[in-house]
Amino acid sequence: MTISRYIAIIALCLYLAIPALGAPMEVEDNLGRTVTIDQPCQKIVFLVENALNTYYSIGDPETVLAIGDNIWKRELKEDFFKAVDPKFDDKVRIGFDAGLVSLETLAAEDPDLVVLWATSPEDENLNAITETLRIPVYAVFITSSGDMYKQVRDMGTISGKTDRASEVEAIMMSYVEEVTSATEGIPDEDRPKVYWMWSDVLGTAGRESGFDDLIYQAGGINVMNYWDNDASYVEHPTVPLETLINLNPDVIYMWYNEKLDPEDVIRGTEFAGWRDINAVKTGRVYEIENPFLFDAFSPRMPMALMHLAKNIQPELFADMSIDERMDGFFGEMYSVHYPGYAAM
Template identity: 25%
Template sequence: MLKRTIFIVIALLLTLLTAGANAAETKNAAPAPYQGLDFASELKDAPRRIIPLFPQSLGLIYLFGEQKNVVGMPFTKVKVSLHKGGFFSQADRAVMLKKDIGYPGMPNIESLIGFKPDLIITPSNFHMKANRFLDDMKIPQLRVHGTFSETHHWLEAVENFGKIVRKEEQAKKYIDYFNSKFDIVRERVKKAAPKSRIKVAHLVKAGNKYIAYGQKSSFVKSFLNEIDCDVMGFDNKNDAETTLSQEEIIKFDPDFVFIESITHATGKIKVELAEGFWPRLSAYRNGRIHFVPVDDESAFLTSWYFNLAAPLGILWTAKTIYPQLFADIDTDAEADRFYIEFLKIDRRKMLQANESVKKSAEK
């Protein structure tokens, strides 16, 4: 009887200890990624002091014309050029008057708190040490997936931000536009019923390497898959960033290769295709290596594969793969209209500015 009692007491103690450990682990664990507004009750009106804490959130700011309400910028991770005709000179000439607030991996907490923001846009899948301070102060935080997402996540973020800044009509207008371009591509490709899916490799140039897949390019992998492309690395799109393996791309042997050559921190990067594996690819031999269009070579926001201008990227990709199927689509004219309609920017001035910058660099 005594032995049985001792056994029961020990079992109960072990159960309590295990439960305590699990509770502590749960308490300290980072929350699962999600999109939404934390401390919404603290936001009484449209925000007037906004901090976009990471570069990918800037698309929301400029889409809704909220730059005048931004008090801090992630300058450490964002290249800004105010050259005549460029994106920032047209959209936000006062941008350099804003203060640097760091970035999710190294936020300037003193500045974050000192600015007394009524809204901070933070990444959904990056749990900062600063979160507990922001939570304790009950500062409203809009969590968004940014480029670490799928297309419907981006449109959800647009809808959420539109509600917050009281510009639901602009959100609807953009979402309808995005979906209409997507529908055109999907319907035509489906109707054409190609014999086999087109094999596509999407690469991001980063320094002296190429990123083949991972969370930072999952957005593009998502829409390429939705327009019925067989995308290299699609099953691994939510993994950590993975550098291109020559063996993998040679084995996959894509029909088309689309390369992004601009980053938010450095602007456009020179790509020479000098690596030895390129001539071994069908895409290279057939002249099907394409660089994703960028309208201002110093501003990553103008890349057609970035969330903001993705409708243009979807049309351009479809026309590049199926030129006859989309012969009636004038992507240049479409892009001109897009920038005027949604950003109040003259795209032609950006393109001219690129040429001026190049000529100045050559002197």
């Protein structure tokens, strides 16, 4: 074979390979929208933190181009983000004004993909980015534990690391199985009724929500399943206090609240009207104290499930040590230790 022919064959092979490396792909986001992307994406902007957590367990941190400047409770999370992404502090921050993303800053970065939270296809930021900037947008809206597994698979597609995504999904499922293997056989009538209390107190998790799934997997049943009202199906319904008293939950589980703790609900004068609720009478009011470690809308969903299970079914999980499992979980998911986030 002559050198010129050899070179020609090599050139042809490279030419044929180029479309495969950047071949457009379609992925369906949580709103059912079809998003066309170049796979793998090389410049991604994350305007929603939970998907960023997922991506860091799968994709290359170098492909995270920018992040939103709206990270909640930043002090709980920055050490972790710096551990899994050494260039985290150097990422461009995309600002918001009255809830609206800065299109100018976003356009200047020229990303391949923007990932944001949106509850409907009519979301203002979603439409502004797609219609004004013509940038593909993957919308995140978590309403079930299944949505979290889908997010893992989709981040694998977006990053081009589908094998790692399969590993992450399997890791999550293995930790979940530690709980569900003990709770799945509990009849509904034997499950404590659980009221999930968001920070707006009378705002709760509806039947079609991620926490409805977790409560059931943890051995309880969402008290919204006993409310004969269409609002009970909403992802975040507001419940009249009289209705909540009549529903009479056995357990109240609070999301992290800077202004309230369980003792306020049990004994506080502001909650005097709650005194006849079973959960209050028996002192079964609990709180997610660390919204980072126990973020159910991130790959740490299994840790949130364990937190719920230990309080909803204390006899079943008396010997379960979440602290012991936490280090192993962070190691498998992010290759760092917990606490401290030292590299493994």
